[in-house]
Amino acid sequence: RSVYDDQPNAHQRFMEKLDACIRNHDREIEKMCNFHHQGFVDAITELLKVRADAEKLKVQVTDTNRRLQDAGKEVIAQTEEIIRCRVQQRNITTVVEKLQLCLPVLEMYSKLKEQMNVKRYYSALKTMEQLENQYLPRVSQYRFCQIMIENLPKLREEIKEISMSDLKDFLESIRKHSDRIGETAMKQAQQQKTFSTALQKQNNVNYGRNMHLSRNRILESKNEITLKRTFEEDDEHEEEVLTAQDLVDFSPVYRCLHIYSVLGDGEIFENYYRKQRRKQARLVLQPQSSMHETVEGYRRYFSQIVGFFVVEDHILHVTQGLVTRTYTDELWNMALSKIIAVLRTHSSYCSDPDLVLELKNLIVVFADTLQGYGFPVNRLFDLLFEIRDQYNETLLKKWSGLFRDIFEADNYSPIPVANEEEYKIVISKFPFQDPELDKQSFPKKLPMSQSVPQIYIQVKEFIYASLKFSESLHRSSTEIDDMLRKSTNLLLTRTLSSCLQNLIKKPHIGLTELVQIIINTTHLEQACKYLEDFISNITNISQVTVHTARLYGLSTFKDARHAAEGEIYTKLNQKIDEFIQIADYDWTMSESDGRASGYLMDLINFLRSTFQVFTHLPGKVAQTACMSACQHLSMSLMQMLLDSELRQISMGAIQQFNLDVIQCELFASSEPVPGFQGDTLQLAFIDLRQVRHWLLFFILLISPFDHHIFPFQIMFLTCLCHLLLYFSRMKDSSKKNNIFAQFRKNDRDKQKLIETVVKQLRSLVNGMSQHT
Numbered sequence: 001r002s003v004y005d006d007q008p009n010a011h012q013r014f015m016e017k018l019d020a021c022i023r024n025h026d027r028e029i030e031k032m033c034n035f036h037h038q039g040f041v042d043a044i045t046e047l048l049k050v051r052a053d054a055e056k057l058k059v060q061v062t063d064t065n066r067r068l069q070d071a072g073k074e075v076i077a078q079t080e081e082i083i084r085c086r087v088q089q090r091n092i093t094t095v096v097e098k099l100q101l102c103l104p105v106l107e108m109y110s111k112l113k114e115q116m117n118v119k120r121y122y123s124a125l126k127t128m129e130q131l132e133n134q135y136l137p138r139v140s141q142y143r144f145c146q147i148m149i150e151n152l153p154k155l156r157e158e159i160k161e162i163s164m165s166d167l168k169d170f171l172e173s174i175r176k177h178s179d180r181i182g183e184t185a186m187k188q189a190q191q192q193k194t195f196s197t198a199l200q201k202q203n204n205v206n207y208g209r210n211m212h213l214s215r216n217r218i219l220e221s222k223n224e225i226t227l228k229r230t231f232e233e234d235d236e237h238e239e240e241v242l243t244a245q246d247l248v249d250f251s252p253v254y255r256c257l258h259i260y261s262v263l264g265d266g267e268i269f270e271n272y273y274r275k276q277r278r279k280q281a282r283l284v285l286q287p288q289s290s291m292h293e294t295v296e297g298y299r300r301y302f303s304q305i306v307g308f309f310v311v312e313d314h315i316l317h318v319t320q321g322l323v324t325r326t327y328t329d330e331l332w333n334m335a336l337s338k339i340i341a342v343l344r345t346h347s348s349y350c351s352d353p354d355l356v357l358e359l360k361n362l363i364v365v366f367a368d369t370l371q372g373y374g375f376p377v378n379r380l381f382d383l384l385f386e387i388r389d390q391y392n393e394t395l396l397k398k399w400s401g402l403f404r405d406i407f408e409a410d411n412y413s414p415i416p417v418a419n420e421e422e423y424k425i426v427i428s429k430f431p432f433q434d435p436e437l438d439k440q441s442f443p444k445k446l447p448m449s450q451s452v453p454q455i456y457i458q459v460k461e462f463i464y465a466s467l468k469f470s471e472s473l474h475r476s477s478t479e480i481d482d483m484l485r486k487s488t489n490l491l492l493t494r495t496l497s498s499c500l501q502n503l504i505k506k507p508h509i510g511l512t513e514l515v516q517i518i519i520n521t522t523h524l525e526q527a528c529k530y531l532e533d534f535i536s537n538i539t540n541i542s543q544v545t546v547h548t549a550r551l552y553g554l555s556t557f558k559d560a561r562h563a564a565e566g567e568i569y570t571k572l573n574q575k576i577d578e579f580i581q582i583a584d585y586d587w588t589m590s591e592s593d594g595r596a597s598g599y600l601m602d603l604i605n606f607l608r609s610t611f612q613v614f615t616h617l618p619g620k621v622a623q624t625a626c627m628s629a630c631q632h633l634s635m636s637l638m639q640m641l642l643d644s645e646l647r648q649i650s651m652g653a654i655q656q657f658n659l660d661v662i663q664c665e666l667f668a669s670s671e672p673v674p675g676f677q678g679d680t681l682q683l684a685f686i687d688l689r690q691v692r693h694w695l696l697f698f699i700l701l702i703s704p705f706d707h708h709i710f711p712f713q714i715m716f717l718t719c720l721c722h723l724l725l726y727f728s729r730m731k732d733s734s735k736k737n738n739i740f741a742q743f744r745k746n747d748r749d750k751q752k753l754i755e756t757v758v759k760q761l762r763s764l765v766n767g768m769s770q771h772t
Contacts, residue, residue: 178307
């Protein structure tokens with residue numbers, strides 16, 4: 001670091017230390033070489049010393065041999081000739097005898113070599129066994145026999161290596177072809193299932209022929225066509241159907257197994273094979289990171305797994321001991337846990353219900369395929385119930401958008417029908433019945449808006465979409481019916497209810513739209529029974545069944561209707577507040593206009609027109625809205641008088657306010673909404689009427705003084721004094737007239753109430769007197 005920091009003399013010091021380190025390493029290398037090669041060097045040195053003596057000895061031996069040869073050449077020549085003849089004679093006899101023993105060995109060894117060349121390794125092992133047990137012991141004294149004996153283990157190892165190499169090639173081959181094997185197996189399982197379904201439909205048609213003959217003839221013809229097409233498709237694909245043995249050559253496994261079994265290493269081979277297959281299983285079970293994006297990713301994943309276990313099942317049935325049922329069950333349980341974890345994770349990323357549905361179909365085919373090979377798949381079907389909940393959630397999100405689009409596109413006005421054909425089109429979409437409307441002539445209007453039949457159709461489409469997931473789950477009709485009803489209840493109580501609540505709270509929704517929403521929810525509520533019939537017809541489960549769940553649409557639409565009603569009350573009050581805000585009372589005016597204020601007449605006209613729109617609403621809703629509006633108007637007018645900024649008021653202002661109150665009472669008495677009993681609506685203005693009476697009474701009191709402008713506090717104080725006098729007299733008269741009041745609880749409560757009012761009035765009068 002100091003070198004790179006460019007410190008003074010750092011580079012020179014670094015190079016010196018580096019040279020010292022190099023010298024140390026050289027010395028260590030030299031020591032190491034001396035340690036290991038010193039003996040060799042010593043041997044060479046001694047050999048060089050002996051070389052000179054060896055040369056001298058060689059010369060002497062050569063000279064002695066030459067002289068000896070020269071001396072005994074004649075004897076040797078004769079002796080050798082005799083010996084050679086005798087030896088040749090004996091050798092010929094011996095060779096003939098030994099050749100008769102060696103020829104079968106050589107023939108067998110030649111056969112062994114030929115078998116090795118043509119890769120008949122199992123036969124070669126059998127030949128080796130014969131050589132070792134029968135032929136080689138006869139000629140074991142010969143060198144070539146020893147060479148053969150030494151070569152046989154090498155040949156065995158060579159055979160083991162070659163067979164193991166073939167096994168590795170096989171393992172690589174099935175790893176590449178496992179997806180194709182699995183795809184073929186899944187196609188076969190799907191075709192078999194399609195054929196079974198078509199055959200079952202055919203049997204059902206034949207079974208019900210006597211009950212509904214005419215109808216079933218049509219169904220029978222259709223099913224026969226379907227069955228025929230199924231047979232034709234099976235015939236077309238029959239030539240193309242391939243098995244695992246057609247796609248992969250299993251001979252290396254058989255050959256390697258036999259070879260290792262013959263060599264006594266069968267257990268080693270089994271352990272190696274299972275270890276390698278476990279590694280491949282882990283690779284197969286490892287999904288791609290983008291698998292959840294397309295259905296092809298899931299299909300490839302399932303195909304590889306199916307291909308893997310199809311190969312294992314084939315090995316299980318065609319070999320003995322290499323793969324056992326215990327081993328495959330253990331491997332499948334491990335794989336199943338991994339598969340469930342992978343599917344649970346990746347399916348949670350799916351937001352498209354169509355993709356989730358395709359995933360469900362793939363899982364069903366995957367499970368049916370492996371179940372056909374004897375693997376337990378109950379946990380996969382349990383997983384499908386978890387995925388079903390997720391599928392319902394994605395459906396709810398999708399249908400939430402559809403409902404919002406329908407509500408945004410609706411004009412919130414009754415559906416016009418110009419002729420009977422248009423009327424039938426609407427009726428075909430939505431179960432609407434109104435005998436009174438049927439008597440009317442065309443053109444006419446249906447009470448609900450366009451969104452009602454669209455919502456009804458979308459709910460049915462949701463039920464169909466939910467039903468698609470419930471198919472092929474090996475569940476009873478009762479369970480499917482229960483699942484459909486639960487998912488439909490979620491759609492109504494959560495999704496549609498939320499959309500309705502959000503729609504009602506939108507600021508651009510006016511009173512007319514809210515009235516139409518209430519009418520729409522009423523008709524949708526009435527249609528819930530038809531939805532229950534629709535589900536029952538799909539699942540063939542009667543509604544009278546004890547365990548049949550009910551749709552909660554009634555409460556959903558009731559809640560939405562109550563929210564719309566509350567919003568109507570709120571918007572009416574807000575509109576009244578807008579009119580009140582433009583009210584500009586001149587509390588010091590000398591004379592009244594002789595008629596009600598303009599803002600109040602506009603407000604009353606608005607209320608009249610609004611209440612006319614309420615004619616299609618239920619009576620109680622319209623009456624409650626009318627009563628709420630009148631009470632809010634009364635309180636708003638009262639707040640004008642109780643405003644803290646109001647310091648004084650003139651005679652003309654009191655008279656003008658009196659005219660406005662009279663106009664409000666006339667409006668209430670005109671029965672803007674039918675159904676009120678007597679003067680019930682007028683009671684909304686009773687407090688305002690009493691205030692008006694007190695104001696007029698005050699005018700009569702001070703009229704002799706001919707004042708035109710009065711401090712409002714003095715006027716209010718005078719009213720309070722008269723109220724105090726009135727309740728005091730009521731209190732005294734109550735005590736005198738009711739001798740036995742203390743024995744009656746109601747009279748005692750009434751007396752206490754009067755005393756409380758008197759005390760509060762006295763405190764108010766005293767406070768205002770001190771203030772003024």
